[in-house]
Amino acid sequence: MDLRFYNSMSRSLETFEPIEKGSVRMYHCGPTVYQRPHIGNYRAFLFADLLRRLFDQLGFDVIQVMNLTDVGHLVDDADDGEDKLEVQARKDQVDPWKLVEQVSEQFFTDLKALHVRPAHHYPRATDHIPEMIQVVQKLLEHEHAYQVGGNVYFDVHSFEKYGALSGNRIEDLEAGARLEVNDEKRHPADFALWKSDPKHIMKWESCFGPDGFPGWHVECSAMAMKYLGESFDIHTGGEDNIFPHHECEIAQSEGATGLPFVNLWMHTRFLRVDGGKMSKSLGNVYSLDDLVEKGFEVLDFRFLVLKAHYRGSLNFTWDALQSAAEGRKGLMDFRRRLEAACTQGKGGEEGSDIVDKAREEFQLAIAEDLNTSAALASVFDLRNHFLKRGLSFAEAKQALAFFNEVDDLFGLFPEAVETSSGLSDEEVEALIVARTQARSDKEWALADEIRDQLAEAKIVLEDGADGVRWHRS
RNA sequence: GCCGGCAUAGCCAAGUGGUAAGGCAAUGGAUUGCAAAUCCAUCAUUCUCCAGUUCGAAUCUGGAUGCCGGCUCCA
Known part of the structure; x- marks a missing residue:
C-alpha cells in the first residue's frame, strides 16, 4: 500500500518514496529548552511520534533525530538580540547550563508520560559547535555567506530557491519593513550564521573570533546532516517553523552541500485554545501538569490530538479534553471486553471479515496523509458492531489483534494496569x-x-x- | 502593507463533485434497592452568508463576513 503525505514544499499530496528502500531517516525540530514545553509543542512532537510508529509498524529501518536547542535562539534579530536561554536563566537566577538540564529532564519525563517512543538521537546544539562552524565555513567558501568582523551572515540573494518553502519573496520581506535594520547585513533578510558578543555567557572561540555563538538555524542543518546524511527523507516541525527557520535551513544546507536537503517537509498546524491563540497573557498556555491537576490523564491529551488531523487547527477546550477522556475510556472498556471474550468466549471458531474490513479502512485512512480522525472512526465502528451483535470467540481474537495493532500506532492504552490502588x-x-x-x-x-x-x-x-x-x- | 490557512450539530471532528463518518454531551427506554457501568432508540433535508458553474456542490469559481497563522521569538 502506498503512503501519501502532504509535502509543504509542493503543497500537495505525494506518494512517499524513501531515498533508501526500506529505510527512513527523519528529523524533527525539537524544543528550545529554556522553559517547559506546553501542550501546543507536544502536538508537534506527538505527530513526529505517529510517523515514527507508523514506519516502525511497516517494518522500515527508522533513524529518528530530534534536536534540543540550548543556544543561539535569540529573542529577536536585532544587534542586541539576547539568547532566550540566557534571558530565562537570568530571570530564574540559575546558570543557563543548569536550566538546560532542568528543562530537558522535564521534557523527557513528559515524552515518556505521553508514550512517545524515544528518538534515536537527541542532539544538543552546544555539543555540535564544531559541526556548525564547518557548515559556516563551507558557506563562506561557496560565497553564500560573508563575514563582517566577528559575525557571519547568509546572503539570501545567493540562493535562488530562498522563499520556495514559505512562499515569501525576498522583495516582499523587505517591503514588510519589519525586519530589524542592521547595517552589517547586505540585505535585511540575510540571517546570522555566527555572531560574536563577549557579553554572552554561552560562547565559543572560533576562527571568527574569541567570543562567538551560532545562529539558531544552523544547528539543525549541522546536526541533521551529521546524523542523517546530507540528504534525508523527512523533516517536520510546527507551522511556525516554515519561515524563517526551515527556509533558512534549506538555504544553508543546500548552499553548503549543493545537494537536496530534504525530500518531504511536514508541518503541524497550531493547537488553538478556546478558539484562539495560546498566549501567556490569556493564561491559557498549559503544561501537562495543568491537565493532570484537573483530573485528566496525559494520554487523554494524546487521544485528543489523534482525534483530529494533524494539518487541521485543533481547538483545545476542557470540554474537548473531557470528551477525549470519555472516548478513550470507551476504547479501553472495549479492549477489556475483547480480552474477556478471548478467554471465556462462546461461539464457533470461524471468524468473520468484519475485522478485516475495519483494518482495511483503518490502514487506508492512515496511508492517506495520516488521517487519524477517519482511522479512529473505523475502530469505533467495529466496537459498535460487536456491542450490538455480540461476537464469537474467533472474532474476539481477531478484533483484539486489530486493537493491538491500533495501539501499536496510537499508544493510547497503559502498558500495564497499575495495582497501586492499595487493594490486591x-x-x-x-x-x-x-x-x-x-x-x-x-x-x-x-x-x-x-x-x-x-x-x-x-x-x-x-x-x-x-x-x-x-x-x- | 505582503504571504498562507480555516469556517461542518451543544462541544470536538472526518468528508475535496454523487446526495452529511466517528467521538463526547443530550433525550426517551431497558436494567438497578438507588446509582454507576452497560444495552436499545432518537439526535445536521444540511455544511458561515450571497451569487455562479454543473444533471448534481459541504466539496469547484467569484464576492462578503468571521477566525487563525507567517512576515519578529514561538510547535
Missing part, C-alpha cells in the same frame, strides 16, 4: 462478595459503603444480570 485482587474480590451479601440482605447502607470504598481505590464495578464485573480505572 483478592481483597477486591472479598469486598465484592461482602457487598453482594449486604445487597441480598437489603443492607443498602453497608453495600453503598463498600461500593464507595472500592471507588476510592479506583475500582469500577459493573453490576450485571449475571454477576458483578470489575476493573481498575
Whole structure:
C-alpha cells in the first residue's frame, strides 16, 4: 500500500518514496529548552511520534533525530538580540547550563508520560559547535555567506530557491519593513550564521573570533546532516517553523552541500485554545501538569490530538479534553471486553471479515496523509458492531489483534494496569462478595459503603444480570 | 502593507463533485434497592452568508463576513 503525505514544499499530496528502500531517516525540530514545553509543542512532537510508529509498524529501518536547542535562539534579530536561554536563566537566577538540564529532564519525563517512543538521537546544539562552524565555513567558501568582523551572515540573494518553502519573496520581506535594520547585513533578510558578543555567557572561540555563538538555524542543518546524511527523507516541525527557520535551513544546507536537503517537509498546524491563540497573557498556555491537576490523564491529551488531523487547527477546550477522556475510556472498556471474550468466549471458531474490513479502512485512512480522525472512526465502528451483535470467540481474537495493532500506532492504552490502588485482587474480590451479601440482605447502607470504598481505590464495578464485573480505572 | 490557512450539530471532528463518518454531551427506554457501568432508540433535508458553474456542490469559481497563522521569538 502506498503512503501519501502532504509535502509543504509542493503543497500537495505525494506518494512517499524513501531515498533508501526500506529505510527512513527523519528529523524533527525539537524544543528550545529554556522553559517547559506546553501542550501546543507536544502536538508537534506527538505527530513526529505517529510517523515514527507508523514506519516502525511497516517494518522500515527508522533513524529518528530530534534536536534540543540550548543556544543561539535569540529573542529577536536585532544587534542586541539576547539568547532566550540566557534571558530565562537570568530571570530564574540559575546558570543557563543548569536550566538546560532542568528543562530537558522535564521534557523527557513528559515524552515518556505521553508514550512517545524515544528518538534515536537527541542532539544538543552546544555539543555540535564544531559541526556548525564547518557548515559556516563551507558557506563562506561557496560565497553564500560573508563575514563582517566577528559575525557571519547568509546572503539570501545567493540562493535562488530562498522563499520556495514559505512562499515569501525576498522583495516582499523587505517591503514588510519589519525586519530589524542592521547595517552589517547586505540585505535585511540575510540571517546570522555566527555572531560574536563577549557579553554572552554561552560562547565559543572560533576562527571568527574569541567570543562567538551560532545562529539558531544552523544547528539543525549541522546536526541533521551529521546524523542523517546530507540528504534525508523527512523533516517536520510546527507551522511556525516554515519561515524563517526551515527556509533558512534549506538555504544553508543546500548552499553548503549543493545537494537536496530534504525530500518531504511536514508541518503541524497550531493547537488553538478556546478558539484562539495560546498566549501567556490569556493564561491559557498549559503544561501537562495543568491537565493532570484537573483530573485528566496525559494520554487523554494524546487521544485528543489523534482525534483530529494533524494539518487541521485543533481547538483545545476542557470540554474537548473531557470528551477525549470519555472516548478513550470507551476504547479501553472495549479492549477489556475483547480480552474477556478471548478467554471465556462462546461461539464457533470461524471468524468473520468484519475485522478485516475495519483494518482495511483503518490502514487506508492512515496511508492517506495520516488521517487519524477517519482511522479512529473505523475502530469505533467495529466496537459498535460487536456491542450490538455480540461476537464469537474467533472474532474476539481477531478484533483484539486489530486493537493491538491500533495501539501499536496510537499508544493510547497503559502498558500495564497499575495495582497501586492499595487493594490486591483478592481483597477486591472479598469486598465484592461482602457487598453482594449486604445487597441480598437489603443492607443498602453497608453495600453503598463498600461500593464507595472500592471507588476510592479506583475500582469500577459493573453490576450485571449475571454477576458483578470489575476493573481498575 | 505582503504571504498562507480555516469556517461542518451543544462541544470536538472526518468528508475535496454523487446526495452529511466517528467521538463526547443530550433525550426517551431497558436494567438497578438507588446509582454507576452497560444495552436499545432518537439526535445536521444540511455544511458561515450571497451569487455562479454543473444533471448534481459541504466539496469547484467569484464576492462578503468571521477566525487563525507567517512576515519578529514561538510547535
